[in-house]
Amino acid sequence: MTTPPIPPPEPSPSSPDAEPLLSQRAALVLLMAAFIGTVVGVLTFFSASNAAGALLAGVTAFGASTLGLHKLIGR
Template sequence: MSSPAPTPNPTTQLPSEPDPLFTQRTAIILLGGAFIGLVVGALTFLGGGSAAGAVLAGLAGAGASVMGLHKLIG
């Protein structure tokens, strides 16, 4: 006589996929901040500012815009 086939245990679950490193919201906010920072830096440089001043203005613009987009995109 053969034994009956084992029934699957409903409490056993397959391993799920790991969560993504960034959510879609985070990616949009960071990409928007990078874009705004690039625009601010380029306009500063084209307006007669030095390269170092343009980099600092771009970084400040990116940081401020990331904080603003974080509050805005909820």
């Protein structure tokens, strides 16, 4: 009789490889800020038909909403 192979051990939660790159809160804040920045940029482009102005408005909205959401969404 042969014995079945032993499965590799699962990584422990305390190992550095098990930690996520971003926390769920940080991912949520950045994702919502990207969505808000995209919406503002697209609406600005439709309003003014100026790509540079729309990009500037979208990036500004992303930065401002990142700061606002950081303070709004608690730890």
